[in-house]
Amino acid sequence: MPELNRRTFFKGAGVLAATVVGAQVLVACSSDDVRGYGGEPRTLPIPPADLGTREGSSVHFALEAQTGESQILPDVTTKTWGFNGTHLGPTLVVKKGDDVHVDVINNLDEMTTVHWHGMKLPAIADGGPHSPIGPGQTWSPTWTVANDAATLWYHPHTHGLTGLHAYRGLAGMIIVEDEATDKLDLPREYGVDDIPLVLMDHRFLEDGSLDEEDLPDLGLLGDTPTANGITNAHFDATTRRVRFRVLNGSNMRFYNLAFSDTRTFQVIASDSGLLDEPQDRTTLAIGPGERWEIVVELEPGEDVTLESVGFEDNYGVPDDEFVPDFGMSDSFQLLTITGPSDDAAQAPALPGVLVKSTEPDVIDATERTFIMNTFSINDLQMDMQRVDVVIDHDQPEVWIVTNDNSDWPHNFHVHDARFKVLKFEGTDVELFNDGWKDTVGLPPGATATLAVEFGHYPDPQWPYMYHCHMLYHEDQGMMGQFVIVEPGDEPAAVLGSGTGSSIDSAGGHAH
Numbered sequence: 001m002p003e004l005n006r007r008t009f010f011k012g013a014g015v016l017a018a019t020v021v022g023a024q025v026l027v028a029c030s031s032d033d034v035r036g037y038g039g040e041p042r043t044l045p046i047p048p049a050d051l052g053t054r055e056g057s058s059v060h061f062a063l064e065a066q067t068g069e070s071q072i073l074p075d076v077t078t079k080t081w082g083f084n085g086t087h088l089g090p091t092l093v094v095k096k097g098d099d100v101h102v103d104v105i106n107n108l109d110e111m112t113t114v115h116w117h118g119m120k121l122p123a124i125a126d127g128g129p130h131s132p133i134g135p136g137q138t139w140s141p142t143w144t145v146a147n148d149a150a151t152l153w154y155h156p157h158t159h160g161l162t163g164l165h166a167y168r169g170l171a172g173m174i175i176v177e178d179e180a181t182d183k184l185d186l187p188r189e190y191g192v193d194d195i196p197l198v199l200m201d202h203r204f205l206e207d208g209s210l211d212e213e214d215l216p217d218l219g220l221l222g223d224t225p226t227a228n229g230i231t232n233a234h235f236d237a238t239t240r241r242v243r244f245r246v247l248n249g250s251n252m253r254f255y256n257l258a259f260s261d262t263r264t265f266q267v268i269a270s271d272s273g274l275l276d277e278p279q280d281r282t283t284l285a286i287g288p289g290e291r292w293e294i295v296v297e298l299e300p301g302e303d304v305t306l307e308s309v310g311f312e313d314n315y316g317v318p319d320d321e322f323v324p325d326f327g328m329s330d331s332f333q334l335l336t337i338t339g340p341s342d343d344a345a346q347a348p349a350l351p352g353v354l355v356k357s358t359e360p361d362v363i364d365a366t367e368r369t370f371i372m373n374t375f376s377i378n379d380l381q382m383d384m385q386r387v388d389v390v391i392d393h394d395q396p397e398v399w400i401v402t403n404d405n406s407d408w409p410h411n412f413h414v415h416d417a418r419f420k421v422l423k424f425e426g427t428d429v430e431l432f433n434d435g436w437k438d439t440v441g442l443p444p445g446a447t448a449t450l451a452v453e454f455g456h457y458p459d460p461q462w463p464y465m466y467h468c469h470m471l472y473h474e475d476q477g478m479m480g481q482f483v484i485v486e487p488g489d490e491p492a493a494v495l496g497s498g499t500g501s502s503i504d505s506a507g508g509h510a511h
């Protein structure tokens, strides 16, 4: 157990903060307490697949943000938020090329927004902090799906309140399908052998309600892991091969996925779609906002557990009294699994090639640097009316992103984009960063060189975001804005609807 009194030193930020971390989080961060927490196993809930209302390639969805009550813990009632239900949201299924229309209806009593994480789309439809949806209002974005097949997700992006809204349960998955992927022999029967797995973590008060107090420096880091909204979830497989679409929807927690018997599994897709070829792994780090699709082979009747095993190197975070405990060494079970019956058919060999290799052309690319430190990027905190980057072309760019903190983890997410990690330096932590991604983990000191390919929808008025996806960091201002314009154009004098920066009055404690 760590000591009771700890101080946090913000290295390089010129800030020295003394904080006492309550006994609660220390219990939270003890892996003995976390493992097995949550009572008797319950069947893994599968969020309903929502195919929308389709006419040809035009598909219409309705998402209603609402309050409700759920049993995250068995036999304990917890007030939660959800879309079209009491907790979390349906899995939206779309095809590349679809014209998507969504009515997002806010039946909460405070303002929220909904962002389509990983989607390339016009900024006015992106659902960032400039697109507040007041109580009782409906927001109706529309766009054409340009993404290849991938597992994306949607969640609020409310200025200063993203973490809290997601923590209460406003999150859901998006599955993008395309023709090439449909032809591959991969598990694709939703809820049968193609399983969405939304990982989150929570803390609870004694009365069963969510503990919504931000911990010093750690925000809404939870002590209790959940899968698709419940603790201690169990999955009874009916096939020998199962594909899990794993989404880390947590505010602050990084998981290090592994199976209890350290078996090898195959990674088939990163944030933004299929890898060129399946890759064998025994562990796989997944930070807040990231997705991985993995395939695991199961023997009939066997029991195995998907776990998060502590990062051996503590993710490069110094393990001493001056540094907050980000939970990087915590271990716990995420999902217990039982293999299929004896008569389950043998699975064929996985395809050796999943997708034709694509590499961004970054010769003569525009290079930009981003220095992340504590709650700032390039020494600046989020300003709703400041443009940090103007992009006036449709070519990929090279973004060099450094975590300048020596003792804090960060990660980096870019809207309307996918990127490849060209170089990863400055840390001994080895992360698997294959494939196209939209979020990259950054251990202390790490520098990631990214080849970034943007969706090209020039609009001088509406900005996109880049930010740390550790949501407490984002909400504390660790975010910047970029605008995509026609060559030679300037951003508009007033961004968004011009009302976005005064959303404090619409509710919440935006700063």
Ligand SMILES: [Cu+2]
Binding pocket: 409, 410, 411, 468, 469, 470, 473, 474, 478
């Ligand atoms: Cu951060």
